[in-house]
Amino acid sequence: MHDAPGPASETGAPTATPQAAAPDDTALAASLATGAGELLLAIRAELGFADSRALKAAGDLRANDFLLGRLSEERPGDAVLSEEGKGEAGRVGTERLGADRVWIIDPLDGTREYSEEGRDDWAVHVALWQRGLGLTAAAVALPAQGVTLRTDEVYPVPAAVPAKPRIAVSRTRPPAQALAAEAALGAELVPMGSAGAKVMAVVAGTVDAYVHAGGQFEWDSAAPVAVALASGWHATRIDGAPLRYNEADPYLPDLLVCRPDLAEPLLAAVDGH
Numbered sequence: 001m002h003d004a005p006g007p008a009s010e011t012g013a014p015t016a017t018p019q020a021a022a023p024d025d026t027a028l029a030a031s032l033a034t035g036a037g038e039l040l041l042a043i044r045a046e047l048g049f050a051d052s053r054a055l056k057a058a059g060d061l062r063a064n065d066f067l068l069g070r071l072s073e074e075r076p077g078d079a080v081l082s083e084e085g086k087g088e089a090g091r092v093g094t095e096r097l098g099a100d101r102v103w104i105i106d107p108l109d110g111t112r113e114y115s116e117e118g119r120d121d122w123a124v125h126v127a128l129w130q131r132g133l134g135l136t137a138a139a140v141a142l143p144a145q146g147v148t149l150r151t152d153e154v155y156p157v158p159a160a161v162p163a164k165p166r167i168a169v170s171r172t173r174p175p176a177q178a179l180a181a182e183a184a185l186g187a188e189l190v191p192m193g194s195a196g197a198k199v200m201a202v203v204a205g206t207v208d209a210y211v212h213a214g215g216q217f218e219w220d221s222a223a224p225v226a227v228a229l230a231s232g233w234h235a236t237r238i239d240g241a242p243l244r245y246n247e248a249d250p251y252l253p254d255l256l257v258c259r260p261d262l263a264e265p266l267l268a269a270v271d272g273h
C-alpha cells in the first residue's frame with residue numbers, strides 16, 4: 001500500500017496530521033509564505049528582468065531575510081533549516097537536530113523561472129516539522145498565480161481516473177524515471193519549473209503526478225509534500241519509502257507525488273530505473 005499516510009513516527013516521517021499543529025502554526029506558515037511572495041513580486045517589479053543573475057540573487061536573499069526575521073519574532077524558540085540560511089539556519093547547522101520544532105523553508109523555489117518574465121511556476125515553501133510527528137503545518141505560496149495552499153485546507157482528489165495521465169517533470173532535468181513512466185503508462189510529460197509549483201499542480205488537478213529523481217533537498221519538498229499528504233494525495237520516495245525530514249543530511253533526491261490510484265503503477269514503472 002502506498003496511498004495512505006503512515007502513522008505518527010518517532011523518526012519524523014510526514015504523517016499528514018495537521019491537527020497536531022497549533023492552528024496558528026498553519027496560519028503563520030501561510031502568512032509567511034504569502035508575505036515573502038508579495039516581497040518577491042515587488043523585487044521583480046523593482047529590478048526587472050534584464051539582469052537575471054541579480055534578480056535571482058536579490059530574490060533569494062531578501063525572501064530569506066524576510067522569513068528568518070518573521071520567524072525569529074514570532075517563534076524565537078524554534079529552529080530553522082533554510083535553503084538560503086547561513087550558520088545555524090543553514091544546512092550545516094546542528095541545533096535543529098536536537099530541536100522539537102524546526103521550520104523547513106525554501107524562500108524561492110524555482111529561482112530560474114522567477115527570473116524569466118511572464119513565468120508563474122515558482123513558489124515560497126514554509127513547513128513546520130515536529131519531533132515524533134513529522135510535518136504538521138505548511139503553506140506553499142504561488143505568488144504569480146495569486147494563491148497560497150495550506151495544510152488546513154482540503155484539495156480533493158478528482159474522482160475521474162485519467163485515460164492519459166499527465167506527469168509534471170523538471171523543465172531542465174526530466175529524470176529517466178519519468179520517461180519510463182511515460183512509456184509504461186502512455187502518459188504525457190508536462191515540463192514545469194519549481195518543485196512546489198509541480199506538487200501544487202498535482203493537488204489542483206492540472207496534472208496527475210510529479211516524478212523527480214537525481215537530486216533535491218528537504219526544503220524543496222517539505223511544504224509541498226505536507227500540503228499534498230494532508231489532502232490525501234500520495235507522496236513518497238520513488239521506491240515507495242516514506243519521505244523523512246530534519247535528517248542530519250538534508251539531501252532528499254527523489255520524490256513521487258500523485259493521485260493515490262496512480263501510485264502502484266507509477267512505482268512499478270520507475271522500479272529499477
Ligand SMILES: Nc1ncnc2c1ncn2[C@@H]1O[C@H](COP(=O)(O)O)[C@@H](OP(=O)(O)O)[C@H]1O
Nearest residue numbers: 108109110111170171193194195214215216220
Ligand atoms: N539534481 C538536482 N540537484 C539538486 N537540486 C535539484 C535537482 N533537481 C532539481 N533541484 C531543485 O529542485 C527545485 C525544482 O527544480 P526543477 O524546477 O528543475 O524541477 C529547484 O530548487 P531551487 O529553485 O530552490 O533551487 C532545484 O534547484
Ligand SMILES: [Mg+2]
Nearest residue numbers: 106109110220
Ligand atoms: Mg527549491
